[in-house]
Amino acid sequence: MMPTEDEVMAVLRQIETGDVTLVLEQDPQEQIKGDILYRASNGWTIEVSNWSGEFAGIVEIGLPDGSILDMDHFDRHMPGVAEYFPDEDVAWRAYRMKAVETGFIYLSEGKLGRFADAEEGTTESNPSSEPPWIIVDHSLRDVTVARWPGRLWLAQVLERLEPQGHRGNYTRCTSVKIVREMPTHYLFGPYGEQVEQVLRFAGGLDRGGAERLASHRHPDAAELTAQGWHRWQALVTGTENTPDRDMRGVVRAANNLKSPVGHGLSLAHGAVWDAAERIDGAAAFEEDEDERRLIGPWAAAGSAMLETVWGLGAPELFDVPEREKLLRAWQKRPGHDEV
Template sequence: MTGPAPASASGPASGPSSGYVYVADADPGRMAGAEAGRRVANPDPEPPYIVATRSLGGLTVWNWPGRLFRVEVVPPEDERWRERIDRANAELVPEAGYTRAMSVDVVAELPVSALFGPHGERVAEVIEATRGLTQERAERLASARHPGAGEAYSAAWDRWLAAQPNPGPYLGTPHEGVTAIPGARAIGTAASPVGSGFTAVYRMAWLAARSRGRPGIAVVVEDGETEEYFEPPWRRAFLAAVEAAMAFGAPHLVEGGEAGVLTAAWDAAVTGDR
């Protein structure tokens, strides 16, 4: 197996391209059993295909925990299969940032924390702790959340936005609870200061609230439309979690005493129990 080739925007037909695949433990799909040095291939030309994202910033973590692989896309040898995957990739818009594949060579397994930036290990710790939230701990997080945390979180977002190519529509607006701002970034780069870390925190808080809240999630049906939202105190617990992830994962965006404001609830309800 050769080393990774440069990523190709035109997909498998133009030759191998390199990318990244995140594999959730609970749903590994075609990547079940993947490890460095092995080839993973679809048994037939039917979807679901293997999705290789061309940059770490383009990956979204919706399920946790999981594994992260650097892969090299292998074009099918069979002409009919190759035509099939070419058609599948032709459906993608140029800015999609990923390639559909029927076969990949797994080049290496990377620390999953690489998805969340240079301080990704701290963000991963927040994601994991949020995954295990109980009603009692959610209440403790909610009650210990600093009244200035939302403002400090928004200020950190604004500092990040100021360095993005399209900050105008978002800069200076409230960002409390925001997990990603795709419109501000360059295509293929991360939509937040910690990649998809905030999104993963949100997802874990949502699942914890659903499974362990009393209740954690409210469901409202009006005119045939269903809306779901966090019940107190889970909303504030989620906010405390993403605010801690900001302080731990993007310390360069936090100024003065903001770190203590952002982590006050986390330190009281989570760190102090370890």
């Protein structure tokens, strides 16, 4: 039986504390490049990518029964393992490697610039220390995704701006090395692949599709999205769930508290907005002094996409009957005839 991500991360933490020890087959400090194999005292093997003695990520984990967890498995099922990097002390003590400062770079397709050809091992550098700088976010939760689709990389910081002079969980850089490209669904939580399916569908909506979604929404679905927000906020803040705000249709929470699907809600709504503008132009909207909003079937379709993202992207927050309500319009979308 394959271990879960939590079980693999627990072993990595045991390596950090010394409860699980590693024996290496060759000294990484004597290798310019090449994977290093470690045999762990719990019977596992761990293969680590090595760049001139620097820890460049876990490539593969072997289990006592002969099963292998490779990078493709990490990408699909264990993003925490895929992005694991030990701190300086652990890297040297446990792996005899140097730690590197790493983080994430996301760019939308229209903003790739020189990163369009970025691949493992390439270095991207600014010609000077003047802006615009290369922004490396320290965690996936910190990555801002204003537009989708795009590309996501794990990158090593080579040259950082000093002093940083900012607040926020990111590093301003003038030079980075690409460690590897990562699936963009990492940005939308454990069920990110399904969230991306919704984004692709929403971006291709036509008027008939919008009308079909609108006609099949469950009357309780909008209220369930509000419940999703309240339950999520209670979970991450550890406070009692006392709803005091109508959160129906909300795509971003107050205090920059991201949803369980990252920016997936705002992107889904934005995809419907773009489709409505492309197809019906100004007729798809109404405006007052300080707000422009979708109307008619486009408004309902936008709500249906939010309900779908909640149901597919955060299933742990809802019971089965609630998920069925959230996903009713999705199950009746064009080209899909399942009940």
